[in-house]
Each structure stands twice: as C-alpha cells, then as structure tokens.
Amino acid sequence: MAKKGVLLVNLGTPDSPSTADVRKYLDEFLMDPRVIDVNAALRTFLVKAIIVPFRAPKSAKLYQAIWNNETGSPLKYYSILQQKALQQRLGDGYMVELAMRYQSPSIESALQNLKDALVSEIQVIALFPQYASASTGSVHEKVMGIVKDWQTVPNIMFTNSFHDNELMIDTFVDNAAKHQPETYDHILFSFHGLPQRQLKKCDHTQSYCLKVDGCCNTLNDTNKFCYSAQSHDTARLIAAKMQLPRDKYTVCFQSRLGNDPWVQPYTIEIIKQMAEQGKKRLLVFCPAFVSDCLETVYEVTTEYGDEFKALGGEHVQLVESLNDSPKWIEALEKMVTPQPPEGGAFD
Template sequence: MKGVLLVNLGSPDSPTAKDVKPYLDEFLMDERVIDVPKWLRNILVRGIILQTRPKKSAEAYSKIWWEEGSPLIVISERFTEKLREQTQLPVALGMRYGSMTIKNALQELETKGVDEVFLVPLYPHYAMSSYETVVVKTMEVKDEFFTEMKITTLPAFYKNPDYIKVLSESIKKGLKDFEYDHLLFSYHGIPERHIRKSDPTKFHCKIDGSCCHTNSVAHHTCYRHQCYKMTELVKSYLNLPEEKVSLSFQSRLPNDPWLKPYTDFEFERFPKEGKKKLAVVTPAFVADCLETLEEIAMEGQHQFMEAGGETYKHIPCLNDSDAWVSLMAQWIEEWEKEGVLSHD
C-alpha cells in the first residue's frame, strides 16, 4: 500500500529556553548543518552556543508564537489536513528536528498498512543542511525500524513550471496594491563550503558569478544555482523589470564565508540608493517560520526603516494556500500512477 510522508524542519515544543535548548542541540549537532568533526562540533554547540543561544532564540520564538503553537508546525498541520482531503493515500507529517519525529510519522503510515512511501522534503531547493539531511535521516530510520518499506523521494522542485506558477501568483497577490520600487528574493543562507561539498564534479562550483549560469550536472545539488534559477523563472513569469529585482541570503554565522550578498547588508544599502519602498519574499521556505516571521518580517523591517526606508512588506510563504495544496496532490497522484516523479 502506498502512502505519503511530508517532512519539514521542526520546532521547539514551546518558546522557552527549556524547550529550545534540546531542539537547538539536535539541530546544530547535525553534521550536515555544522559540518565540522564531531569533537569540534560538540565544543562549538554544547560548550559555546548552547550556553547563551537558547534564551535569545526563546525570546525570538515568543515574538512569533501563535496561540495554537509554533507557526511552522501549525501551518504544516493545516497543509497536511487539506492534502488528506485531496488524496486517497494516507499522509503523515514528520519533522527533521523536535518531538514530531520522522520515526513516529513512518510508524503512523506502517500502522495503516503502508509499505511504499513517497517522501516529500518540504524544501524547494537542494541543500545538504535541509533537503539532504531529511532524506538521509529518513533512510536511516527506515533501515533501522522499517526495513521492508520502499521509499521514493520527491526531487527538489525549484524549477518545476507548476510550482513556479503557484509561487509567482502568490507573490503577485502579495504585491497587489503595494507600490514598491524593489522586490528582494531573500533566501536562507548557507556556508560557501556547502556548495563545494555538494558538487559531484568537485570542480564546477567556484561561486564566481558564472558557474551557476553554465550548464553542469552540479546544478542538481547546487543550492546557489537553484536560488538564482528560481528567481529568474519567477521574474520571467511575472514579467518583472530587471532593475527592480535582486536576491540575497539571510541567516549566517560569523567568522565564516556564507553566500552573498547578505540580506541585512541589502536592507542597509537599498535606502541609500533611493530604493525606499521594499517588498521581500522568502522562497527558500514553503511555510512561514521563525526565520521568515521574526528575522525578515520583523527585524528586517526595523533595519530597513532605520536605514531610511519608507514602506516595507514581507510577502508570506505559500503556507496552506489552496493552489499549493492542489499542486502537491497532483504530484502525489502522478507518483501513485507512475511510481516516479521528475521535475527536469
């Protein structure tokens, strides 16, 4: 019997330092998030970061927490419920980190008789710290606890024409009645070395401004290329003026080169260049979360306005929009019939 496993990032159980600490420990100790030797990761995470970060992160979570719980969890649950109404297959929701585990989700499916799973990492792009770690963790859990299960994974869908249409129409809706002089595509940031590590050719990705636009098998796993490609596709779909659109990367750690340009630097730069009416979209995520709601929608606005900006709008992620749910149901139906699904 076939079934579907949706997996997103995860969340602490509450916006308290007590619950944030174990969540951050699991997240930051992932070798695909902080990719240094385990002994060094242990020192960095447990010896340094977790001594102060849980309190600060808990304060950030408190700003965006909903009455029903974590926005990311609530949105993901709403999406799952809507999806169940549009497919006959069992659908389970798991998180890469936190108490809503992938193991529990697979157990839920197994209890319903599922032995063939369509794994859906809820990330449009391939990155070792998001898409890849979901796939690897799911296969580890499967090999240890569900050895008879067969798992097929949804490919990264950053350039899927139907997804580009849904995303573009959502952005168009968000821009309605908002007069802007610049639209910023702000993507989640990752260290530059992750790009090179994910390059199967070991020579193509140079992050030099040209490699992302030169055809290569490396693009299948190149997060930077995929962000640029998605931006170009949306820009083309909406017929946006070249000079009014750019991309940047948010959320980075100090003392390490991450993908540029940095979003916070752009917030400072735009008003000085006369771009004082800014719209921001965060298409690395399908559901709004701490990074989009606090870092971009709140802190980003504050920083932009302090730098001399006049108006600012954060356009929501797709969340549980009907068009996004319907598209996922369509992909599930295709997989159910064909057994595979490709976005190339």
C-alpha cells in the first residue's frame, strides 16, 4: 500500500551565522511578495539597496549569539526533532518530510522526495499556529507553484491554521508552569508583528478590520482568517487554561520592520509601560512560534530583558516554545490522523 505523505514547513534559517549566509537568507525571505507586499520595483530597491546591506551584518551577530556549533540554529534543530518524532509516531504508513520556506531543506527537494516515494496524498502543515498571508499563505502558494507542473498531482491537503489546537495550548501552559507564573507581576503574549495593511487585506468585506472597536476581541466569520484575531484567540485560550484574570496579561506584537504602522501594541512599548508601572518580573509567551528561534531566544530574553532592566525591572522570563514536547508531537499526529468524533461510526 502506498504511503501517505506529510510535509512540515517552517520559516527558515541561514545555513550558517556568517554575514554572507544571513544576507542570502534575508534576500530570499524579504523578496517574497507576500512578505513585503509592495510593487516589485520598490520591493527590490528596499531589499537589495537598503534593508539587506544594513541588516545582514547586524543579524549575523545575533545569529552567532544563539548558534550551536553542533546543532546549528534552534529553529532548524527543533524542526528536525519534530519531523523525526512525528515520523516515529505515524509509523511506516507515512513519510514525513521537513522543509523551510526559505533556504534549506527546500520545499522543492522535500516535495520531490515525496513524489519519488509515490505517496498517495500529501498533507502540508505550515508550522505557524496563526494564519498570515506572509507565512502560511506563502507556503501554500509555493507548494501549489511547484506541483502545478507535475503531470500527476496526488491529493493535497493544507492545514490553514491551528491557533486553537487544544494540545498546543496545553503544551504552552505546561511550559509556563515550570516557571511558577503566579510569581510574576504580569504576563505578555508577544506575537510576531505584521503591517496593518496585511491585516486589512484579510478583511474581504473591507469594512471590519481596524474599523470596529475591539475587532480582534472575538473571532467571527469576518475576521476568522485575521492573524491578529487568531493571535488574540490563542492568548485567550492559554489564559483561560491558566485561570488568568484579564488584567493580568497583555497581548502585544514584536519584530517590527520599517516605518509603516504595524499591528499594535508593540511589545517594546508594553515593556516600557510595565517598567513605568513598577512591575519587576515579566513572563513572556511567544505563541506564534512552534520552535524557539532568534525572535524568542534573543529578542525576548536578551533585547527585551536588557531593556526592562535598564528601565528598573528585574527579570524577563521566556516561556519555552513547543519544540519537541511529546504533547505537541501528539498534536501534529492528530492533525494528520483526525480522530473520529465520540459516538461516531467507530463506536
């Protein structure tokens, strides 16, 4: 019997922390029209002439700070562990491939491996809990752009998002428990940022996003594909599991690039506000990431931690990402092999 294929796709990472490899990675990443969604000529000028030449040497130093000489970048290391663990759980009836949207291993090579194995179908899971055009959408577009040239295209399924996956939520809660969250003054749910214009593009009615007060406070048919709304939903679910009162936590967004308005509030501004309010200890979740990476290990722990201390705070503690938690691997398994509902035909 033919195997079923599973393609896990994470964002990507440089092949090394050298400036040359970081430049190559940033160039591929930022030239994606879903990432910098402006006209091609302007995007090329911004990326090739301004952003990459100035950002690559700085980013290389940051990657060097988190790089392990044996295992490489945390994101790739944990992505490989996830792929291996999922393969083990699914068994011989499945073939699990790992790819990065940018750099290696490439989506092209992973799909070719699945094609060569004559898999009967392919399930694509972009490893981004909340849907965004610049992440999940880009992965889906890349996959479709490749398979459209195949003479025989197997059944292909795409996982749009898993922002409310219960096992994922439980894993974040378990990871937080290790740090005794009750001992912290405030908790931040810091998600990766996006330009506001990208949020507006997901509002196909053009009448809801950023025009309705508190539009992200509930998830509905209008904003169900909105990255910000899904992010708030993830935070609400984690907070509910932890029995956190609403005034105990804040949802915010990090990693802003450029001068255009991004989804707010910005994490760095919330850090400053917490210091001004006399808060001393902050616990920070980053639920947009399934693997620890530059944005979690360095941006939160080092950059925000140093900034908070400089403003009078004492400690910023990162809640580890899902990484290779068995419960998270179980979540992936159930995405691939959904369980029949209780009281169904299998009873």
